[in-house]
Amino acid sequence: MTLNPADDAFAARLRQSLPEAVFRSPEPRYLEEPRGRWAGQCGVLALPRDVDEVSALVTAAAAARVPVVPYGGGTGLVGGQIAPEGPAPLIVSLERMNAIRGVYPTENVLIAEAGAILAEVQLAAREAGRLFPLSLAAEGTARIGGNLSTNAGGTGVLRYGNARDLCLGLEAVLPDGRIWHGLSRLRKDNTGYDLRDLLIGAEGTLGIITAATLKLYPQPAAQGTAIFVVPDPEAAIALLSLAHARLGEAVSAFELIAGQGLTFLAENLPEVRQPFDQAPEWCVLMEVGLPRGLDPEEALADLFEAALEEGLTSDGLIAQSQAQRDDFWSVREHIPEANRRVGAVSSHDISVPISRIPEFIRRGDQVVAGLGGFRVNCFGHIGDGNLHYNVFPEPGRSKADHANQVGAVKRAVHDLVHEMGGSVSAEHGIGRLKVEDLERYGDPVRLDAMRAIKAALDPAGIMNPGAVLRA
């Protein structure tokens, strides 16, 4: 079934049923994505103000077989938000639907429209004395609808789960233009198939999320942050088990940092205060959020003593103030920027079963070394089994020098991940970047089921064509 472009005739038809204020000529940002891999196209840009306008737009697109690309904050890293190929689409940006529709502190529930910026959702929760725990680098720009459509991860997953785990209900426009009113505030509702989780993570290919009921959490009574030097990744994982045994789910973040990352940071962002004079080969950034009655510095000091005794750490720093906590986090948060300045040959957002991480790091280094002279910066959410495994040129060379090896490096790393029961997209999604990876590594029975679901809900294939599944 062929699709038609969102041409002048289609634009004119839209204007018959929707007010002029909905439309705007597209600024460049709607046609770009953060990594600069693709240039998008746009036939018509619409900025609807309510779900009925979204419904009218999609209904018209369905009737005309015009592709629809939903647009959130534009921070996605896999090109899910732009259409570089095929007929020029109708871009539906949710940015005007950014209201917090309600906060229910007693229920630990907040209802936000899809265009609400993640940081604003966090703030609204905080103002109600609650925590919305989704937290990621792009939170000042990313919008909650996009976070849900991509099942965003970040640093709070260990304790609180992915975006999927933080959603109770959705309002969405399905590919035929009809509105699903599913903004449930219920914790338990076993009445039929889980349409919510089908739309979450579908990257806009099964409909447009327009609002969501989100789970809030109690704010921890006290928080603490520490950096422990660990001899190797095995010790990092054993340290996590030790921390869990003592503090349970109060361990709210557990991030692996490689010496290579600290070195990149020192070389490229010397203004970021480093925790150690000499970069250790491996260290772990840990955060705990504790109930009333426990002192975080004491709990972390006790954990350090126990870890020292078991040989799981040799040195550690426990933040004594909010400023120190911010400093520790600043190290972790600036590593991606330092990486960008060095310029990766290939970067990988992968996960493997947690107990296999040390083996993966060992074998990954061998695989990469077998392809040439490279440096690896491997860091990330080790408590979730999710590593950002990034491959860089050796000093004095640039990524341009390795342009012809990018594919080989990526393939070799992904093959290893797949062989080890891992995922080649742990948190960023498939978008347009990893469609081939999904075809190569995905379970064929599951892929067929995905295609059948897509055809059932979007028979004309108008919703974000080319993302996740081949158009």
Place this chain on the structure above:
Amino acid sequence: MTLNPADDAFAARLRQSLPEAVFRSPEPRYLEEPRGRWAGQCGVLALPRDVDEVSALVTAAAAARVPVVPYGGGTGLVGGQIAPEGPAPLIVSLERMNAIRGVYPTENVLIAEAGAILAEVQLAAREAGRLFPLSLAAEGTARIGGNLSTNAGGTGVLRYGNARDLCLGLEAVLPDGRIWHGLSRLRKDNTGYDLRDLLIGAEGTLGIITAATLKLYPQPAAQGTAIFVVPDPEAAIALLSLAHARLGEAVSAFELIAGQGLTFLAENLPEVRQPFDQAPEWCVLMEVGLPRGLDPEEALADLFEAALEEGLTSDGLIAQSQAQRDDFWSVREHIPEANRRVGAVSSHDISVPISRIPEFIRRGDQVVAGLGGFRVNCFGHIGDGNLHYNVFPEPGRSKADHANQVGAVKRAVHDLVHEMGGSVSAEHGIGRLKVEDLERYGDPVRLDAMRAIKAALDPAGIMNPGAVLRA
């Protein structure tokens, strides 16, 4: 499309490709369900020993258009496990696939086959020093495949979530007989549509779950249990907020108990030790699971003091021993049995937004009183907004005396629940009992999407026909 019975000819064909040991003549238990509402039928009973045998069975059924009813522990309360109507089905019991395939304590992961009994999964986790937190009355009989297919709830949902939240991956046989190998041990994997959550809660209508990767948790360092007398349901909810503010997610259970329930218990099961000499109108059973460094009795005593000061409680008991903890739980766990002995006119497994519970209880009592003289026992997982709202005859009358009012009572309660943004099946599912309720109260757009998904994945409609969706 008409289905064919699992008749002798079909049985003979099955025996050509599967060993005789797979088949057995059906005992009555496969044709009964706990509430005795329906009598099931059976053409062929198969007890496959591995996923390949399940696949062969479903493949044959798909070719012959024979209905397939998956069977777990048989404890479901909505008739999802039996086929009282239509052609006699092939019943596929998973009971022989009951192995724990692997335990990965470092990863907090366990892989169980669908036929593993829930209590055995809990035990395997405990033996590895971990917690599998799904806990419900039928845990000694229910099997994990059924728990997942119905997205079971229970007493641990407040802290740990439903069955859905405890599953990382599935192995399943889809309606065409093909095997989806999805036993991922990953915490993060954003590669395409969430087929896992689609099968979870589908009550066997989209395929047969044959094994699952389950999430384990650290065992809390110490646990405590208390019963607080509260003046009313408003206070119960405010008490939960207070507990959350002080102890965070360490609050692991929060159950409302009505005086009516304690009275039924005293009258029908006098051997169960009661916490108070005189049954209070409302009380709350609370459990906390704390990290190292906190004493549960102290934390609960502090909470009691704070609650007393805010007028949220007037009396309380904090368990001082494991025996006392067991006694407290025994009260909660025997209420359903006492209810059965009294004999409910109508029982309802409902949820409403947590902050609306007091209003629901008030209005529910009015609605029921408007229909005649009844007693209400309202109890359950108030922390999840999930109440078991059960309506009983007045003393000296029996449920038989109200046989002609059952429908009216149920309808009135469900109408109220729906009006208040609630669910008429919070944790038990739809099965065959609530198909009409789903049609009446379900969002029509979502229902159409469900039907489209069912038709896409099971075009012949062989999988558990008549459950969830009308056959």
